[in-house]
Structure formats: structure tokens, C-alpha cells
Amino acid sequence: MTExxxxxxxxxxxxxxxxxxxxGILLLSLADNKRMLGIRxxxxxxxxxxxxAGIACSAMAQDEWGHGRIIYSMLKDFGHDxxxxxHERTSEEYRSSELLDCDVxxxxxLLALNFLWDTxxxxxxxxxxxxxxxxxxYKVRKLLEEERFHFDHGSGWTSRLMTSDEGKNALGxxxxxxxxxxxxxxxxxxDPLIEALVEGGIVSTNADCARMRxxxxxxxxxxxxxxxxxxxxxxxxxxTPDWNGWSPVRRRASEGGPDADSLARARGxxxxxxx
Amino acid sequence: xxxxxxxxxxxEHVGTITAPxxxxxxxxxWQTYDEAKWFEMTVAPRTAFSAVxxxxxxxxxxxxxxxxxxxxxxNDSTPGYGTPAEx
Numbered sequence: 487m488t489e490x491x492x493x494x495x496x497x498x499x500x501x502x503x504x505x506x507x508x509x510g511i512l513l514l515s516l517a518d519n520k521r522m523l524g525i526r527x528x529x530x531x532x533x534x535x536x537x538x539a540g541i542a543c544s545a546m547a548q549d550e551w552g553h554g555r556i557i558y559s560m561l562k563d564f565g566h567d568x569x570x571x572x573h574e575r576t577s578e579e580y581r582s583s584e585l586l587d588c589d590v591x592x593x594x595x596l597l598a599l600n601f602l603w604d605t606x607x608x609x610x611x612x613x614x615x616x617x618x619x620x621x622x623x624y625k626v627r628k629l630l631e632e633e634r635f636h637f638d639h640g641s642g643w644t645s646r647l648m649t650s651d652e653g654k655n656a657l658g659x660x661x662x663x664x665x666x667x668x669x670x671x672x673x674x675x676x677d678p679l680i681e682a683l684v685e686g687g688i689v690s691t692n693a694d695c696a697r698m699r700x701x702x703x704x705x706x707x708x709x710x711x712x713x714x715x716x717x718x719x720x721x722x723x724x725x726t727p728d729w730n731g732w733s734p735v736r737r738r739a740s741e742g743g744p745d746a747d748s749l750a751r752a753r754g755x756x757x758x759x760x761x
Numbered sequence: 762x763x764x765x766x767x768x769x770x771x772x773e774h775v776g777t778i779t780a781p782x783x784x785x786x787x788x789x790x791w792q793t794y795d796e797a798k799w800f801e802m803t804v805a806p807r808t809a810f811s812a813v814x815x816x817x818x819x820x821x822x823x824x825x826x827x828x829x830x831x832x833x834x835x836n837d838s839t840p841g842y843g844t845p846a847e848x
Contacts, residue, residue: 639785
């Protein structure tokens with residue numbers, strides 16, 4: 487196992503109470519986002535612009551569900567019952583983004599989830615690569631290996647649509663709608679949860695640095711949409727984050743949650759009635 | 762696409778995909794042809810290939826001749842060396 491500069495925690499039981507609580511909040515948010523993003527990808531297995539794009543959505547859906555399952559199982563050590571998390575929660579108890587609450591109606595909106603939101607989640611996961619919480623190391627590496635294809639898919643399609651005025655307009659609207667949720671996902675500048683996790687060596691950088699990393703990752707591809715500009719070789723967001731309605735525990739808009747259909751699918755309600 | 766399961770294996774042609782650019786070609790190749798745990802896969806556009814010995818090689822021109830127009834061999838005017846197809 488890689489040496490870390492701080493003492494490593496070999497299990498969740500070794501974490502101090504505040505880190506245990508904060509990391510549990512972050513992991514649940516990551517797991518719920520991956521589960522719901524998988525469902526959004528699966529909505530487009532049929533109806534994508536090409537057969538290959540549909541196959542890609544299928545692969546990405548399976549990847550996200552697998553990642554979600556891995557993280558849900560870790561949450562057992564954080565006082566949760568994984569089965570209850572996956573099958574018994576109400577919509578308001580989900581910690582996934584408001585962007586994922588219901589189906590999207592167009593391919594550009596799906597690309598907003600694929601290129602902007604999926605990348606935002608991956609950047610947050612990267613913050614765990616050198617975590618003092620050792621059980622997460624191998625899991626994070628494997629997960630990020632699969633995410634590189636998600637990024638290439640989103641980037642490839644975004645670039646493709648940017649070559650036409652119609653595509654660019656559609657992307658501009660879809661990406662502008664998703665932009666604020668992505669910006670604030672990383673937390674406000676002095677987010678106490680992220681600050682505590684940085685101090686404890688659990689995540690590697692603070693909210694602003696993570697947000698900057700995301701902007702540097704997506705900026706070059708979306709530069710003609712009016713959402714970013716460059717300053718001192720860094721990509722900067724034109725709009726500033728709007729924190730109205732932000733829930734620091736749910737890591738999303740405080741109101742709402744997955745719609746009834748999405749909830750039933752996430753929980754497997756229709757099938758579980760047969761068991 | 763061409764792929765091999767182990768370093769010592771030859772690269773074999775495993776299939777084709779349609780993609781609007783190189784980045785998506787790589788994604789589609791890897792996600793579509795996942796029937797094996799490939800050691801290595803590579804993908805190239807059809808236009809990268811040049812026919813060597815057939816003037817109307819299906820692989821380099823974009824596919825089999827239309828139904829009812831005979832085999833490639835029937836369409837060859839000069840068996841053996843001929844003018845390579847444009848890539």
C-alpha cells in the first residue's frame with residue numbers, strides 16, 4: 487500500500503468521529519449520484535443518436551451502478567444498512583443531484599450530465615486517490631479507470647455538436663441549465679465538511695481547488711459557449727455559483743429528490759414485490 | 762478495430778464501428794467489443810488503409826459490393842496487382 491504523509495486509517499472504525507461523519511456524508515452523496523446517473527444513462531440505451539451511442543450509454547450505466555454498489559457496501563462501516571439505502575429510502579432522503587431527479591428529454595441534456603456532471607463527480611472521487619482512509623485506494627483507482635471513457639464520450643460528442651450552430655445552441659442551453667449545480671457540488675469556499683476532510687488527510691484539496699480542476703477539465707471543450715474564460719492559464723467560470731437553496735448535507739438543492747418513476751427503478755420496487 | 766488478448770498474440774481484426782471522430786471511435790471500440798479482456802486494442806479509420814493487390818477491396822472501399830453484382834473476384838479487372846483504392 488502506498489505510504490501516506492499522515493497516519494493511514496485502515497478501517498472506518500479508526501476514523502475520529504468528525505471525519506467518520508463527514509466522510510460518510512460524502513460517500514453517500516457519491517453513491518446516490520452514481521446510482522441515479524446510471525439510471526439517466528440507461529434511459530438513453532434506446533433512442534440515442536446511433537447504435538454505438540446507445541451501447542455506450544449501456545456501458546456507462548453499468549459502470550455507474552457498479553461504482554454505486556461498491557460505495558454503498560462501504561457505507562456499512564459508516565452506520566448504514568446498504569440494503570436499506572438501496573431499497574427503502576424516500577425521495578427526500580436521496581443525496582443525488584437535482585440534475586438527476588428525472589429523465590432528460592434531449593441528447594444535449596444527456597451530454598450535460600455525461601460531460602459536466604459525471605466529470606464533476608469524478609473530480610471529487612480523484613480527491614480520494616491519496617486519502618489517509620486506506621480502504622478506498624484500490625476502489626478509487628479502478629473506478630477512475632472506467633470513468634476516462636465516460637469523459638471521452640462526453641467530450642467527443644460535445645465537440646461533435648459544437649461544429650454546427652444548431653448543436654452549439656442546444657448545448658449552450660443544456661449546459662447553462664446544469665452549470666450552477668456542477669459549480670456548487672464541490673461546496674462553498676469554506677465548506678466545513680470539505681475543510682475537515684482536507685485537514686484530516688481524507689481528501690487532497692479544498693472545494694475551490696476541486697472546482698478549478700473541474701473547470702480546467704471541461705473548459706477547453708466548452709469555451710465557445712460563454713460559460714468559461716481563461717485567466718492566468720486557468721479556466722474560470724463566467725457565472726458565479728448561486729448558493730440559494732443549497733443543502734450542505736444533501737450536497738444538492740435542498741428541495742426535491744428523484745421523481746416517482748426514478749425512485750421505483752432505483753429501489754427495484756416493481757421487482758421486489760415478487761420476492 | 763484490431764485487438765489481442767496477450768502481448769505475444771498477433772493483432773487480429775475484431776470488428777468495425779461507426780463514429781464521427783477519433784475520440785468517440787476509441788470509446789465505442791472499447792465498449793462495444795468487450796467480449797474479451799483485451800491486453801491491447803487499436804482502432805483506425807477505414808481511410809487509413811490502402812488496398813495492396815485488389816482494385817476494389819471491400820475493406821478499403823467501405824464494404825461488400827451491392828447484392829447481385831457478383832463477388833469481389835468477379836469485379837477485379839486485373840487479378841493480382843492493380844491500382845490501390847484511394848484512402
